[in-house]
Amino acid sequence: MSLTAGPDAEAASLQPIDLSGVDAEQAASWYRSMALIREFETTAEPLVMQGRIPGGMHSAVGQEATAVGVVGALAATDIVTGTHRSHHITLAKGLAPDLIMAELFGKATGPLGGRGGHMHLADLSKGHFGSNGIVGAGLGIALGAALAASVTKTGQVAVGFIGDGAANIGRVWEFVNLASIWTLPLVIVCENNLYAVETPFAQVTGGGDIAGRASGFGLPAFKVDGRDVAAVYRIAAAAVARARGGEGPTFIEALTYRHGGHDVGDRETYRTKDEVERWRAESDPVLRLRRSIADAALLRPAALEGIDAEVAAQVAAAVEFAESSPYPDPATVLDNVTGIDMKIRGNL
Amino acid sequence: MSERATLSQAYRQGLAEEMRTDPRILVYGTDLFERGGHWGQVRGLGSEFGRDRVRNAPISEAAMVAAGVGAAMNGLRPVVDLNFIDFAFGAMDEIINQAAKIRFMWGAPMPLVIRGTNGVAGGGAQHNNSFESWFAHTPGLLVAMPSTPADTKGLIKSALRGEDPVIFLMHKLLAGLRGEIGGAEDLVPFGRGTVRRPGRDITVATYGVTVPRSIAAAGQLASEGVEAEVIDLRTIAPLDLELVEESVRRTRHLVVVTESQRHGGIGAEIAAALSESLYDVLDGPVLRVGAPSVPAPHSAPLLARATPSADDIARSLRAATAARVS
Numbered sequence: 001m002s003l004t005a006g007p008d009a010e011a012a013s014l015q016p017i018d019l020s021g022v023d024a025e026q027a028a029s030w031y032r033s034m035a036l037i038r039e040f041e042t043t044a045e046p047l048v049m050q051g052r053i054p055g056g057m058h059s060a061v062g063q064e065a066t067a068v069g070v071v072g073a074l075a076a077t078d079i080v081t082g083t084h085r086s087h088h089i090t091l092a093k094g095l096a097p098d099l100i101m102a103e104l105f106g107k108a109t110g111p112l113g114g115r116g117g118h119m120h121l122a123d124l125s126k127g128h129f130g131s132n133g134i135v136g137a138g139l140g141i142a143l144g145a146a147l148a149a150s151v152t153k154t155g156q157v158a159v160g161f162i163g164d165g166a167a168n169i170g171r172v173w174e175f176v177n178l179a180s181i182w183t184l185p186l187v188i189v190c191e192n193n194l195y196a197v198e199t200p201f202a203q204v205t206g207g208g209d210i211a212g213r214a215s216g217f218g219l220p221a222f223k224v225d226g227r228d229v230a231a232v233y234r235i236a237a238a239a240v241a242r243a244r245g246g247e248g249p250t251f252i253e254a255l256t257y258r259h260g261g262h263d264v265g266d267r268e269t270y271r272t273k274d275e276v277e278r279w280r281a282e283s284d285p286v287l288r289l290r291r292s293i294a295d296a297a298l299l300r301p302a303a304l305e306g307i308d309a310e311v312a313a314q315v316a317a318a319v320e321f322a323e324s325s326p327y328p329d330p331a332t333v334l335d336n337v338t339g340i341d342m343k344i345r346g347n348l
Numbered sequence: 349m350s351e352r353a354t355l356s357q358a359y360r361q362g363l364a365e366e367m368r369t370d371p372r373i374l375v376y377g378t379d380l381f382e383r384g385g386h387w388g389q390v391r392g393l394g395s396e397f398g399r400d401r402v403r404n405a406p407i408s409e410a411a412m413v414a415a416g417v418g419a420a421m422n423g424l425r426p427v428v429d430l431n432f433i434d435f436a437f438g439a440m441d442e443i444i445n446q447a448a449k450i451r452f453m454w455g456a457p458m459p460l461v462i463r464g465t466n467g468v469a470g471g472g473a474q475h476n477n478s479f480e481s482w483f484a485h486t487p488g489l490l491v492a493m494p495s496t497p498a499d500t501k502g503l504i505k506s507a508l509r510g511e512d513p514v515i516f517l518m519h520k521l522l523a524g525l526r527g528e529i530g531g532a533e534d535l536v537p538f539g540r541g542t543v544r545r546p547g548r549d550i551t552v553a554t555y556g557v558t559v560p561r562s563i564a565a566a567g568q569l570a571s572e573g574v575e576a577e578v579i580d581l582r583t584i585a586p587l588d589l590e591l592v593e594e595s596v597r598r599t600r601h602l603v604v605v606t607e608s609q610r611h612g613g614i615g616a617e618i619a620a621a622l623s624e625s626l627y628d629v630l631d632g633p634v635l636r637v638g639a640p641s642v643p644a645p646h647s648a649p650l651l652a653r654a655t656p657s658a659d660d661i662a663r664s665l666r667a668a669t670a671a672r673v674s
Contacts, residue, residue, distance in 0.1 A: 079422065081418075112453060112454060112455065115452060115454075116453045120453050122453070122454040124454060124455075124456050129418065129421055129422075130450070130453075132446075133445075134445055137441060137445065137446060139414075140410065140413075140414025140415065140417065140418065140442060140446070141414060141418035141421065141446065142418060143411065143414055143415050144414060144416060144417050144418020144419040144420070144421065144422065144426075145418040145419065145421060146418070147415050147418065147422075147424070148418070148419040148421075148422035148424045151374060151400055151401070151419075152372075152423060154422075154423075170410075171408075171410035171411065171414070174410050174411035174414075175411050175414060175415075177411070178405070178408060178411040178412075178415060182403075336452060336455065337451065337452050337487050337488050338451065338488055338490065338512045339451070339457060339510060339511030339512045340490070340538060340539065341539070341586065342490075342585060342586045343539055343586040343587060343589065343590075344586075345589065345621050345624070345625075346621075346624075
């Protein structure tokens with residue numbers, strides 16, 4: 001990974017972000033989390049292409065700021081659910097990169113022992129209630145977690161991440177409506193990265209305004225620059241405070257862009273290289289934060305480089321851990337499907 | 349057992365008893381708080397437990413079940429009452445792809461009950477499905493199909509004390525059926541059937557609405573000198589094949605009866621399993637009685653033709669015993 005901004009002309013077009021009120025510790029924490037996500041994804045992608053990670057992968061490169069900004073506004077006991085593209089949320093929620101990498105490899109040392117994999121990461125003990133292979137479905141689980149928090153008065157807030165593709169799934173609006181009428185402590189974060197698999201958002205989204213749709217259900221709905229971690233954090237913090245205060249759900253549409261294709265290996269025939277390069281040059285969320293930290297002199301260049309080296313070492317160690325970990329024992333495949341014996345005949 | 353109740357009342361009593369002792373249980377669905385559900389199955393629970401625990405929901409089946417999944421992961425024991433199980437099709441992702449798989453994928457218990465009234469009673473194709481085999485085919489789901497008030501109460505109590513997602517199916521035509529019910533600790537375990545009518549000549553394995561029809565058919569056969577043993581499986585996931593085998597070892601004949609479509613259903617699984625395990629014991633082929641592969645029609649004569657009756661079951665019992673080699 002290279003976190004320098006490239007040629008000067010390109011770097012000049014990088015939009016600054018407003019870090020007023022952000023101290024050095026906060027800035028370093030955001031940068032470390034976002035750099036870790038970037039390093040994790042760019043390291044894992046070739047491992048997928050080489051077949052060392054089975055089952056494909058949806059990279060979150062370009063969307064680091066949404067996860068770090070939103071999860072940064074949560075308490076450790078709060079709950080998140082993700083989409084098929086959720087390594088960024090999973091890392092931000094505090095799951096260790098070596099364990100996630102092992103899960104991607106299908107190894108016994110993964111948090112799910114290889115039963116989940118890239119699209120179904122979870123760790124309930126950390127408030128990670130699952131990334132989800134079904135578009136829109138994770139939001140439904142967050143809705144239920146918020147219902148339990150409301151009924152049992154735990155004070156938890158649940159955040160359900162969805163993408164722009166989910167804005168055209170009918171059940172998503174069932175979830176938003178139920179959260180609204182039951183005044184649940186839920187924050188809905190729609191990462192609009194402009195493409196549902198290969199289909200441009202504008203081509204398939206009537207009205208072209210996801211937050212506008214949400215506001216019709218009687219809850220506050222905002223759009224935010226999803227590639228500006230500070231902006232995401234500020235609006236998420238307000239939504240989380242509102243939810244925790246018993247005032248109900250908020251919908252946040254985070255406008256972002258995925259730098260890679262839908263999945264690793266996508267040939268990306270549906271968009272131009274120029275389009276991708278323009279987004280990267282103007283608003284790469286990791287570079288924007290790095291540049292703005294340097295401009296505001298919140299951290300010295302050596303500190304930023306130190307973080308880069310730390311996350312690189314962390315991810316390299318994660319790959320080594322995953323590679324050297326054992327596979328699960330095939331004899332355990334039928335374990336834990338149900339709590340009681342289902343008395344199935346002819347099972348292995 | 350001394351108190352008598354209808355199947356709906358038995359369900360309500362079982363649920364209410366568990367709600368009194370376990371504050372994690374809540375129930376929601378359409379028309380529940382005031383009306384008590386479309387079969388009166390939760391009547392009176394609203395005033396006893398309040399709006400936090402007995403909730404009216406919009407007609408949003410996906411949201412209801414999804415909320416149940418997430419709430420179960422976060423410490424509650426939700427009961428999602430869909431009124432008609434036919435409406436579950438709007439929540440199939442939540443049932444099949446979420447609730448049923450979460451324990452396996454994520455190691456978390458999924459104490460979620462999805463209650464629905466099922467089966468054929470009239471009213472046309474879309475409210476008269478018998479698709480319990482779909483659910484039983486799904487790894488991770490439990491399926492209860494009680495035929496008596498006592499079992500309804502005992503099974504809902506087991507469901508509410510368990511850790512697994514349960515599809516709880518109560519047949520339309522049985523809702524008003526009256527019978528004795530058990531007390532607060534009379535639980536009926538999943539996966540254990542019971543003999544409803546003992547007999548030495550042939551075994552009938554069935555569940556739900558075809559239990560009383562099979563008993564009626566056995567009555568017809570008794571007057572012809574053939575004693576049929578009727579087994580009520582009570583749950584079809586898990587399935588108590590051991591009880592069926594124990595009976596067939598004595599009777600050496602088996603007829604499997606379902607109201608649902610014969611083709612590709614749970615009856616086929618029972619027949620195949622018994623052919624594998626007791627081929628040498630059986631004195632003839634395992635026969636199946638079930639609906640033909642057709643949606644439930646509206647018109648009464650058409651519906652009668654497409655629904656397994658006591659006469660259909662009796663006919664099959666005669667055919668099976670006539671094939672006896674002895």
